[in-house]
Amino acid sequence: MYSRVQLKDKKAFLKWFLQRYQMKRRESMWILNYLLNHDIVLNKTKFVEEADKTPRGIRMGTVGTEDEAFRFYKDGQEFDHPEQAFHEVRLNWHTDLYVELLFQDSWLSPEYAEVLEDNPYAKWNDRMPQELDQQVDEAVDSFYLQEKKHQILNDIDRALESDNREDFYSLTESLKDIETKLENEVSPS
Numbered sequence: 001m002y003s004r005v006q007l008k009d010k011k012a013f014l015k016w017f018l019q020r021y022q023m024k025r026r027e028s029m030w031i032l033n034y035l036l037n038h039d040i041v042l043n044k045t046k047f048v049e050e051a052d053k054t055p056r057g058i059r060m061g062t063v064g065t066e067d068e069a070f071r072f073y074k075d076g077q078e079f080d081h082p083e084q085a086f087h088e089v090r091l092n093w094h095t096d097l098y099v100e101l102l103f104q105d106s107w108l109s110p111e112y113a114e115v116l117e118d119n120p121y122a123k124w125n126d127r128m129p130q131e132l133d134q135q136v137d138e139a140v141d142s143f144y145l146q147e148k149k150h151q152i153l154n155d156i157d158r159a160l161e162s163d164n165r166e167d168f169y170s171l172t173e174s175l176k177d178i179e180t181k182l183e184n185e186v187s188p189s
Contacts (some may be wrong), residue, residue, distance in 0.1 A: 005115050010035075010042050013115045021062040021103050024069035027082030028060040031089065041093045047115045051100035052078070053122035056092070058085055059100040067102035142185055149178045 014036045023029050035042045051057030052073050061067035071078055072085035079085065089097060098119065106112050152175045159167040 005047075005117060007039060007043055010045065010047075010115055013047070013111050014042075016111050017101065017103075024061050024063055025082055027086065028070055031058065031060070031082065031086055034086065034089065035099075038093070041089060041097070044093065044095065045097045045099055046117045046119075047101065047112070048098045048117055048119035049100055050119050050122040051098045053119060054096075054098040055121070056088070056095060057098035057100065058089075059102065061102040062104070064104050065102050138185065142182070145178055145182050145185075149175065149182070152178065 014032055018029065018032060018036070023032075035045055048054070048057075051059045052071065054073060055075055057073040059068065059071040059073070061069050070082050070085075071080055072082070072088070073079075074088065098121075101112070103109075103112075152171055156168060156171045156175065159165075159171060
């Protein structure tokens with residue numbers, strides 16, 4: 001599977017990460033340093049969320065988080081021995097490896113966002129709750145109606161300035177329709 005993230009970006013991220021965070025298990029640092037120093041293995045590494053859903057994944061937590069310290073996942077089985085994972089990574093360097101790093105404010109980190117890839121085994125948009133999906137659709141519809149209302153108000157101003165009564169009456173009817181739709185969104189009947 002092709003990675004959209006370049007090797008140099010992965011290396012820059014790992015260097016940044018290792019300078020700023022302390023892992024809960026020292027073996028996690030060894031694994032990350034191994035990845036950093038072995039381009040062939042790092043090229044096959046993808047930084048993802050939900051590494052537990054992948055055929056071969058590692059989840060590592062940093063000090064200061066509530067998350068687990070270390071988990072290794074292989075073919076549906078779960079292990080908590082970093083030495084076993086390290087051995088697996090070294091022996092199977094030609095196989096994709098999915099790494100999930102659990103650290104404070106990860107979502108606020110542009111460095112992390114630059115290397116984070118969509119997990120092909122647990123895509124975020126497949127996990128979006130139907131309720132959230134509906135809220136997004138409603139927000140987009142509301143935004144569209146607000147923009148349309150703004151445009152009609154500008155057109156009404158132009159019609160008034162040019163003394164165009166026909167356009168004015170037509171536009172005010174359109175404005176009433178949009179305001180009715182916006183009111184119905186706020187307080188559905």
